[in-house]
Amino acid sequence: MNNKNNNVNLINTIIKYLSIFSKERKTGIYEPKLISKPNGKRILVLSPHFDDEVIGCGGTIAKHIKSGDDVSIIYFTDGTNSIPDIKNKKKIKEIRKNESLNAMKIMGVKNISFLDQIDGRLIPNKKSINMIIQILKKSNPDIVYLPWFFDNHFDHLNTNKVFFESCKNYGFDFNICAYEVWTPLIPNIIVDIGDVFELKQKALLCFKSQLRYNDYIRIFAGLNMYNTRYNLYGKSFAESFLYLPAREYFKLMNLL
Numbered sequence: 001m002n003n004k005n006n007n008v009n010l011i012n013t014i015i016k017y018l019s020i021f022s023k024e025r026k027t028g029i030y031e032p033k034l035i036s037k038p039n040g041k042r043i044l045v046l047s048p049h050f051d052d053e054v055i056g057c058g059g060t061i062a063k064h065i066k067s068g069d070d071v072s073i074i075y076f077t078d079g080t081n082s083i084p085d086i087k088n089k090k091k092i093k094e095i096r097k098n099e100s101l102n103a104m105k106i107m108g109v110k111n112i113s114f115l116d117q118i119d120g121r122l123i124p125n126k127k128s129i130n131m132i133i134q135i136l137k138k139s140n141p142d143i144v145y146l147p148w149f150f151d152n153h154f155d156h157l158n159t160n161k162v163f164f165e166s167c168k169n170y171g172f173d174f175n176i177c178a179y180e181v182w183t184p185l186i187p188n189i190i191v192d193i194g195d196v197f198e199l200k201q202k203a204l205l206c207f208k209s210q211l212r213y214n215d216y217i218r219i220f221a222g223l224n225m226y227n228t229r230y231n232l233y234g235k236s237f238a239e240s241f242l243y244l245p246a247r248e249y250f251k252l253m254n255l256l
Contacts (some may be wrong), residue, residue, distance in 0.1 A: 040142030056179030059193025194236030
């Protein structure tokens with residue numbers, strides 16, 4: 001019965017998601033809006049793992065920093081299950097955290113917080129929710145970046161759920177810019193990151209522990225090239241986002 005209900009909810013979410021674009025569709029292909037960056041001066045980025053922030057929206061973060069916007073990052077998990085060749089969990093945590101600190105130094109991000117939940121086991125809990133609420137109150141964001149709710153990773157979906165539980169106490173007076181990591185989304189905005197792409201690549205190179213297992217440099221360069229298909233026609237590089245008011249985003253997830 002639960003599986004049946006989950007399938008129904010999934011189908012309803014997909015229908016609602018696609019309806020966003022059908023209202024604006026003027027040709028056979030919906031063309032998202034090409035922008036320099038989303039409007040907003042106070043930016044909060046939610047990163048389930050060390051490297052998701054660079055992969056999903058690193059170029060756009062760089063553009064916010066270049067424009068003088070205030071950018072804060074929350075890392076949700078501790079990275080302890082991300083280096084299978086090392087058994088010492090404390091050492092893994094230190095390696096992964098330092099990789100992101102180095103990447104953020106390259107990007108120019110100084111406001112960094114860690115929830116330190118176990119990698120691969122992210123769930124809503126009182127400590128994390130209270131910490132997020134305090135960060136929200138301090139940062140008062142105009143825009144919150146987070147992985148979109150269909151991104152194919154348990155921790156990415158639960159980042160949305162943990163954040164939603166926090167917003168029930170804080171409020172929903174901001175916009176959400178949902179990014180892609182494992183699963184490409186259907187975007188309503190595209191950000192041209194051609195002028196900061198080398199900086200994004202340099203930051204991604206900091207994650208040496210992960211590049212040992214997968215050529216993320218080539219993979220995500222390909223994704224950013226693929227994202228130019230709508231507006232830039234194979235020229236430059238781009239990041240794709242689902243950009244909505246927070247309440248509309250969580251309604252789409254069937255959480256509101």
